[in-house]
Amino acid sequence: MQTEKVIDHIVNWLKEYAANAKMDGFVLGISGGIDSALTSSLCAKTGLRTLCVELPIHQHPNQVTRAQEHIAQLKQRFANVTDVQVDLTPVFEEFKNQIPPTQDDSFLDLSLANTRARLRMTTLYFFAGLHRYLVAGTGNKVEDFGVGFFTKYGDGGVDLSPIADLLKSEVYELARALDVPESILNAAPTDGLFGDSRTDEDQIGASYDELEWAMKMQDEGKVATDFEGRKRQVFEIYYRLNRANQHKMKPIPVCTIPPSLKK
CATH class of the missing domain: 3.40.50.620 (HUPs)
Structure with a gap:
């Protein structure tokens, strides 16, 4: 960098x-x-x-x-x-x-x-x-x-x-x-x-170096079964938190009303 x-x-x-x-x-x-x-x-x-x-x-x-x-x-x-x-x-x-x-x-x-x-x-x-x-x-x-x-x-x-x-x-x-x-x-x-x-790390279960690695692996299209041991454990931690916390990362959902219901 x-x-x-x-x-x-x-x-x-x-x-x-x-x-x-x-x-x-x-x-x-x-x-x-x-x-x-x-x-x-x-x-x-x-x-x-x-x-x-x-x-x-x-x-x-x-x-x-x-x-x-x-x-x-x-x-x-x-x-x-x-x-x-x-x-x-x-x-x-x-x-x-x-x-x-x-x-x-x-x-x-x-x-x-x-x-x-x-x-x-x-x-x-x-x-x-x-x-x-x-x-x-x-x-x-x-x-x-x-x-x-x-x-x-x-x-x-x-x-x-x-x-x-x-x-x-x-x-x-x-x-x-x-x-x-x-x-x-x-x-x-x-x-x-x-x-x-x-x-x-106590809270997450993985270090930031490990999480950076998992983030890169996900970007490359890898899945948990591609790894064994600690690497698999870290990837699963990352994947679980990434999925669970999508509500924080995405815009607030808006309920769009169909135009036909507004007539």
């Missing part, structure tokens, strides 16, 4: 989109992970105002530390970068106090994890509306179009997606070129939505 040219391409795309939308800059959540670190660096390079927002909800301390390290570094390098922290923990706890008890809590943890993501999205759009900013998405290609590893109307609720055509390995390549802190480059990817130390 022509790293520097890809960086310039994304930065120019961001500037052109903001100009056409007549907006003044970008806002995004900073998690302490590689994707938000890369996206914020790319937004910062546009020279347009870039607001980095920390949105902790019972966040693991090392995630907060990495996020703060990255934001401090960005502010040193780019005069157009500002930051704010909004602790959503009390909001989340009050939400839990207000919802009725559930008889079946099989999906309670997942539902609450997605609620965290949606509270963050709501907060980002508050700042976007306040300052005439665009909400920049931080999803990569494997997450957004491979396994659908994001929350619909949570981290999937954005105005534009600068890195959604980059595989995870390509995200790391660009992040290194943009001097993202080593602490972030070396951290295990995690969505940070469960208040513990579980990683993306």
Whole structure:
């Protein structure tokens, strides 16, 4: 990959989109992970105002530390970068106090994890509306179009997606070129939505390198029976998640009314 040219391409795309939308800059959540670190660096390079927002909800301390390290570094390098922290923990706890008890809590943890993501999205759009900013998405290609590893109307609720055509390995390549802190480059990817130390690989059952391989194999028309052992297991994980999460990747279905019924 022509790293520097890809960086310039994304930065120019961001500037052109903001100009056409007549907006003044970008806002995004900073998690302490590689994707938000890369996206914020790319937004910062546009020279347009870039607001980095920390949105902790019972966040693991090392995630907060990495996020703060990255934001401090960005502010040193780019005069157009500002930051704010909004602790959503009390909001989340009050939400839990207000919802009725559930008889079946099989999906309670997942539902609450997605609620965290949606509270963050709501907060980002508050700042976007306040300052005439665009909400920049931080999803990569494997997450957004491979396994659908994001929350619909949570981290999937954005105005534009600068890195959604980059595989995870390509995200790391660009992040290194943009001097993202080593602490972030070396951290295990995690969505940070469960208040513990579980990683993306723990949740998915496969690493991003494995998922990239499976994505490529599917694009080449391969099926699970073409493989054995771990490769078959990984392909089946990828295929299952890809099928199950198509509702996240496709446009909202519209029930079209036949013209004859409107007469």
